[in-house]
Amino acid sequence: MLTPLTRNDLRIIGFNVSKISHVVGFVLFLPVIVAVCYSEFDNIPYFLIGSAVSFVLGNILYHFLYTEEEMELKHAVVMAAIAWIFAPMLASIPIWLSNTTASFLDASFEGISGFTGTGLTLTLDLDHLSRSINFLRHFLQFMGDGVGIIVISLSILGRTEMSSVLAFKGEAKDVGIRPSIVRTSRIIIGIGVVFLIIGTVLFTAAGVQEGLDLGTAFFDGLNHSMTGYATGGFSVHSQNLLYYHSIWIELAAIITMIIGAFNFNLHYAVLGGRRREILKNMEVRILLFAMLVSGFLVSANLMSVNLYPSAEALFRKGVFQVISAQTTTGFQTVLPVHLMQLWPVFSIVILSLAMLLGGSANSTSGGIKMLRVGVLLKSLVNEVKRALLPRSAVVSGSFHHVDDVPLTDRVIRGAAVVAISYLILFSFGTMITVLHGYTLEDSMFETSSALGNVGLSSGITSPSMPALLKVTYMFLMWAGKLEVIAVFVLIGFVILGLRRGIK
């Protein structure tokens, strides 16, 4: 029996959204430092306005909706769903004011693409963008997708453990590294910062080696490290990583992308000395296997059409794009128009599938996630066994994911519901795109990219694309980030409020 909504439910949700607003205010203020460092003083008002509006909204919500009541799971999930719209809208203020997009809708698209770690962009002239706005775009991905803005908000500004535990669930980061959630969030932030430093050093060293001056190498390296670890895929150049014509930069990108696509629990286990976990973990095995198989199939397919003339080219184009798609990052070494015009349909389908399946659960990746794919594959094997064995035989199973986990019906049902929800949204997005006159493979590719929070583009995403399609992709990016379920909970919450009123 569903209990009707109360004013208190709305108060709890609104109060927790106020904390997100405060953190966004801080995030939007930080580029002011970059603007001062690079003498882009004309950019400072954009960030000050965005930051001040976020703080004012946060303070008003905090004051009028103040409560000391704890969140329940329904509050956390609805709060996460609202926060992932609210935060990008605030972040779009400086982007819109800077005239780097054609409209407020495009700026909002950029905000959602940033916070969800997608990487599709509607920026008008990326090659002449100010460094402070560029830093903001990349920092949004690091804060939003890299370490998780809701978790930061509630872990730092929240008073209790409970609200943070629920926030992890709402943000699709159901992590159980340590019993103390504040410690867990610190570990997640710590892991993010450590890999950010490692990534920046790798990118900067590669940039200097390849002829960039140290300042440019560092700035580009910092930004690509943020978006690589966040598996976001924004780049400071319109050619993306092709700009550098460098295998070293691409290798640095591969390292950061794969690290970002691994589970936080795995990072913690390995950093804590349990190195064998990498070899034993079911999710890692499936992720690496999927990349290997996809990489082989795409390379073989590209070789059969004789598009790339050498093994090096097959690796730097074919294998690189597979890793970028599977980890849901979206870095590109092939121009979007060439991807769709020159690559065979088979390779495009493999890339679309990789984007849809995604990386690890509880990582910065998007998509259905390899843990769920593994659970569904194991349950399929169990079903086959059940059919072959005598009726009296008991078929049970387990999988290794940091610990040994029994394969229960509940685990299988959870994985199946998320996978089916993704497929429904994938069909919906593809149909809407096809209705706008694009080919089926282009539509499938762009939809999987938006839904899986990837950012690889077939060229459909551009400032000139129809407004309805922009809104559709914004919805897909948002739903994909929330792993779909939170969207349905929000819809249920609204329907419940409309049908039974608010007590």
Next chain:
Amino acid sequence: MKKIAIGVVLLLLLFVPSARAESVKELIEEPARFDGKQVSFEGEVIGVMVRGDQAWVNIFDRGASIGVWTRAEDAKGISFVGDYTHRGDIVKGVGIYHVACLEHGGDTDIHASSFLVSEKGRPIERRPSIPLVLLSALVVLIAVFVSFYLWRIRKERKKKFPWPFY
């Protein structure tokens, strides 16, 4: 002698109709038409990376960009690289267009046989918009005032009535 040769190439680029520069967008969007052929290019420099005797010069032309592989000596003549605060030098030249270059790991590029800086770039002065500066000052003041005011109210009420009554 060298100056004369450069002058001749420049004249050819400027006056011979067949040497009209293809736009970078055309090159990218019509790979089958231009792949492996000699093309003319022209665009604003947006990046220079010297690699030994050679260099990558990324050029931007009407919304699209591409890497040009040329001699390091040519790249040394570039004064400004285009970004937010600079308009980059305009360069033009002739070269072979590759959709997937054998020498460069399958990259899309142009291998230049001639390369010239046709127009020097310049710094761009970016002045803050005065209305926006005033607006930002106003919004910041409002934010500070509202935050302080609400904090004071909360503090007063907390003293008088403990939660949940305030």
